[in-house]
Amino acid sequence: MRIKINLKTCIKTGQCYYMHPDLVQRAPDDSPVVIDRDLTEEERPDADSLIGSCPVGAIRLSRNGRTP
Numbered sequence: 001m002r003i004k005i006n007l008k009t010c011i012k013t014g015q016c017y018y019m020h021p022d023l024v025q026r027a028p029d030d031s032p033v034v035i036d037r038d039l040t041e042e043e044r045p046d047a048d049s050l051i052g053s054c055p056v057g058a059i060r061l062s063r064n065g066r067t068p
């Protein structure tokens with residue numbers, strides 16, 4: 001399970017990296033950068049919170065390399 005962010009949809013509001021800096025970091029141009037690792041099932045609530053933080057729905061979860 002990995003986090004994917006559609007940078008074409010992202011409007012750089014910053015909620016994701018302010019709320020979940022353990023999952024997403026801020027690039028110098030204010031774009032979000034996903035920390036490149038698989039998430040554990042225990043991190044699923046944080047991932048759901050992260051997804052909910054985005055006002056434009058740019059964040060999704062991917063399982064086995066596929067986006068549901």
Ligand code: SF4
Nearest residue numbers: 010011013014016054
């Ligand atoms: S919360 Fe959404 S719109 Fe805001 S920086 Fe993160 S991905 Fe982009």
